[in-house]
Amino acid sequence: MGSTMVSFSKYLVKAAAFAALAMSDVQAATLSLKAVRRNDTPITPTNTVSAHAGDRITAEVFISGWNADVPGSQLKTYQYVVNGRDGFVRGEDCGEGFVALPCGFDLGPPILCEMNEDCPAGLAPICHSEYGVCHFPCTPNSNCNDPCDIRPGTGACPEHLPCCNLSAECVGPDHDPASFSTIDLTNPNWVFKNFQPAIVAPSFMNFADIAQGSTTITGSGPVDAGQTFYAGTICIDLLPNFCGTIIVPFIDDRKGLHTFLELNPGGIVYPMVQSLVIDSLVDCAGQPVILSSTPENCQIDARAPHAATSTTALGDTVFQLQFDRNMELVPNNRFVTYVVPTIIDGWIFPAIERVGSVVTFTLNRPIPTATGATAFPTPRWTCITYTQGDPCSNTSCWGHFPGDVDANLQNELADREALIDFFYLPTPPLHRCDMNYSGACTPLDIIEWIDMANGGGAFGPWLNTTMVACPTEGK
Numbered sequence: 001m002g003s004t005m006v007s008f009s010k011y012l013v014k015a016a017a018f019a020a021l022a023m024s025d026v027q028a029a030t031l032s033l034k035a036v037r038r039n040d041t042p043i044t045p046t047n048t049v050s051a052h053a054g055d056r057i058t059a060e061v062f063i064s065g066w067n068a069d070v071p072g073s074q075l076k077t078y079q080y081v082v083n084g085r086d087g088f089v090r091g092e093d094c095g096e097g098f099v100a101l102p103c104g105f106d107l108g109p110p111i112l113c114e115m116n117e118d119c120p121a122g123l124a125p126i127c128h129s130e131y132g133v134c135h136f137p138c139t140p141n142s143n144c145n146d147p148c149d150i151r152p153g154t155g156a157c158p159e160h161l162p163c164c165n166l167s168a169e170c171v172g173p174d175h176d177p178a179s180f181s182t183i184d185l186t187n188p189n190w191v192f193k194n195f196q197p198a199i200v201a202p203s204f205m206n207f208a209d210i211a212q213g214s215t216t217i218t219g220s221g222p223v224d225a226g227q228t229f230y231a232g233t234i235c236i237d238l239l240p241n242f243c244g245t246i247i248v249p250f251i252d253d254r255k256g257l258h259t260f261l262e263l264n265p266g267g268i269v270y271p272m273v274q275s276l277v278i279d280s281l282v283d284c285a286g287q288p289v290i291l292s293s294t295p296e297n298c299q300i301d302a303r304a305p306h307a308a309t310s311t312t313a314l315g316d317t318v319f320q321l322q323f324d325r326n327m328e329l330v331p332n333n334r335f336v337t338y339v340v341p342t343i344i345d346g347w348i349f350p351a352i353e354r355v356g357s358v359v360t361f362t363l364n365r366p367i368p369t370a371t372g373a374t375a376f377p378t379p380r381w382t383c384i385t386y387t388q389g390d391p392c393s394n395t396s397c398w399g400h401f402p403g404d405v406d407a408n409l410q411n412e413l414a415d416r417e418a419l420i421d422f423f424y425l426p427t428p429p430l431h432r433c434d435m436n437y438s439g440a441c442t443p444l445d446i447i448e449w450i451d452m453a454n455g456g457g458a459f460g461p462w463l464n465t466t467m468v469a470c471p472t473e474g475k
Contacts, residue, residue, distance in 0.1 A: 028068030029261055029271035031080055031250060033234065035059045035278075048277040053242040053388075056103060059276050061212070061231040063191055063261070067224035070266030075191060075222055077215040077262035079201075080250050080273075082234055084208030085133060087248035087275075099242040099387075100278070102210055103180035103235035106172030107161060118341065133208070136161055136170035148173055178202055180235035181210050191229035195221050202232070209251070210234055211258070219264055236278070240333040241387025244284040249275040287389030288327060293396040294320040298470035300399035300407040301431045302415070304448060308457035314437060315400050319350075319361045319384060328354045334388050337361070340381040340397070340471050350384075379404070379467040401467045402452045402460065405432050409469065411453065411462045419449055 035049035036042065037058035043049065051057055066075060088100040089112075111119060111134040119125035119134035126135045138157050141164070148163040157163065157170035165171050183200045184190065192198045195216045203211040212232040222229070236248065250273040251258040261269045295301075295316060306314050332352050350361040361384060379401035386394040405415040405422070422433035422441050433441035435448035455461035 029066035029269050030062075030064050030274065031078075031231070031259065031271045032062045032064075032274035033059050033082065033248060033250065033276040034062060034274075035276060047274055048279065050279045050281050051238055051242075052281050053238055053240050055238050057236045057238065057276075057278060059234045059236065059248075061234065062228050063231045063271075064226075064228040065224065066261055066263060066269060066271070067226070069269045070263045072223065073263040073266040074220055075224070075261060076219055076264040077213070078191070078231060079211070079213030079258070079260055080231070081258040082210040083249045083251045084210060087246060088208050088236075098208065098239065100236050100238050100246060100248075101208060102177040103237050104175065104177040105208075105237070106175035137168055138164035138170045140164045140166055140168060177210075177235075181212070181233060183212055183214060183232045184230070187230045189228075189230040191222060191231055192216055215262075221264065234276075238278070238280075240331075241336065241385075243280045243282045243287065243388050245277065245279050247275050247277050249273065282388065284389050287394075288323045288325050288330070288386060289389065290321050290386065290394050290396060291324050292322045293398075294322075295398050295431070297396045298399065298473050299431065300401050300404055300409075300467075302401060302403055302405045302407070302433070303431060303435055303437060304452060304459070305400065305402055306458065308448070308451055308459060310458065316398065316431070317363050319363070319382070319396075319398060321359045321361075321384065321386070321396060323357045323359065323386075326356055327359050328356065330354070330359075334386060335359070335361070336385045336387055337363070338383055338385075340383060340468060379462075379465070381468070381471055383471055395472050397470055397472045399467065399470060402462050403435075403449050404467065405449070407432065409467045411465050413463075416446065416449055416453075419446060 032047065034045040034047050035057050036045050038049065038051055039056050045060065045062070049057060061080060063075070063078060066073065084100075084102065088098050111125075113119050113127035113134050116125070116127045119127055126137060127133075136158060161170040161172055163171050163173055163175070165175075182202050185193075185200065187193070192214055195218070197218075198214050198216050200214045201212065212234075214231075234248075252270070252273050253259065254270045256268050256270075259270070259273065261271055263269055301315055304314060306312055335352065337350055350363040353360045353362075363382070379399065381397040381399050383395055383397040388394075401409070401411065403411045403415055405418040419433055419435075419441075422428040423443070428441045430439070430441065433445060435445040435452070438444065451457055452459045453461060453463035
């Protein structure tokens with residue numbers, strides 16, 4: 001074909017910067033994302049498609065209409081970015097996160113963030129502040145092209161993302177989205193098919209954004225005569241927790257950095273964009289709803305995370321959710337377990353038991369890897385989401401903050417006084433006063449509290465530390 005495949009080309013961005021000389025106020029050029037296949041079945045190209053969780057949607061990007069912007073001009077360059085960070089997420093405020101991902105995605109569950117501290121402890125990740133997703137940088141082995149090579153020289157990656165690719169990013173062994181979302185140079189309707197050679201540049205930014213573009217090396221290109229051209233292929237996998245509706249948009253920034261056309265003559269044109277709407281055949285509102293939980297939602301366990309002389313994890317390991325209907329046939333992948341702040345290493349997915357409308361989760365606690373206030377897994381919230389419904393209604397979280405007796409998200413001297421007050425109650429709540437797990441609230445728990453506050457033995461210190469608010473408070 002005479003085309004060259006490269007990683008996402010900086011040429012396209014530079015072209016925008018240098019050629020943004022003549023922008024038209026007429027917005028006639030159009031980029032449209034349309035579904036063309038559901039699983040293995042071709043469908044008439046459409047901007048709205050219905051699908052089930054687990055389906056694979058293949059969509060194509062179409063370009064048309066630039067003659068109305070600059071009559072008689074040739075299309076020299078095009079670039080667009082499909083906004084997966086927004087388009088593939090539903091209910092992020094309640095912790096659900098992504099419900100769809102690019103096909104061939106193997107980066108583990110994307111972790112939403114606002115700052116580096118929101119990313120897993122101990123793995124040195126970076127929060128992409130512009131996109132809000134944790135990124136795990138690494139150092140590739142310059143002596144080997146195998147991204148999973150673990151010889152000296154390869155930067156450390158977390159266990160769930162063991163491979164360091166040439167972009168210095170930790171990925172899973174099966175991460176290969178470029179095999180699914182690409183530009184098909186054999187498509188008879190490809191916009192640059194008759195204008196070779198051309199540079200073709202697919203890329204996958206911040207985990208879920210899909211960027212594609214192409215430019216003709218000669219500077220010549222097709223003239224718009226009213227037809228619609230093919231520009232690229234986008235492949236989307238709908239996850240098991242998909243329901244309701246998602247809108248998969250382009251990034252329409254009008255800065256010449258993400259989505260634009262370059263015309264000759266005419267310079268940069270910012271096209272109108274048409275998103276892809278994917279409607280679930282399952283209504284989220286008709287799904288099971290959590291009625292109650294044990295322990296109660298947002299309850300804080302103030303007891304020790306482990307014994308004073310060891311790091312064997314202690315605390316609640318059994319959680320129950322009471323639903324409004326029988327749950328015995330619901331598959332395990334409808335439940336997602338996570339912690340806030342996020343940790344990954346050492347977390348083991350719970351055993352799940354169903355009896356009628358009650359679902360019981362038994363978790364294996366991670367073993368703390370350090371002492372002091374920075375130790376994980378405390379303080380933290382353990383959350384479980386039933387994904388086939390409104391995540392704000394179908395998530396419960398339970399806290400573990402050593403010494404926070406009054407459950408105000410602060411470890412302070414007032415907690416010691418609150419602990420003493422519990423001794424005079426006939427049936428005190430053990431999760432708030434039985435610091436040493438003796439089965440009763442006694443003066444020995446004061447000693448345990450002091451050790452946790454001041455860092456005695458294998459503890460804290462936790463005095464004057466705080467805990468983030470419960471993710472599901474008031475939900």
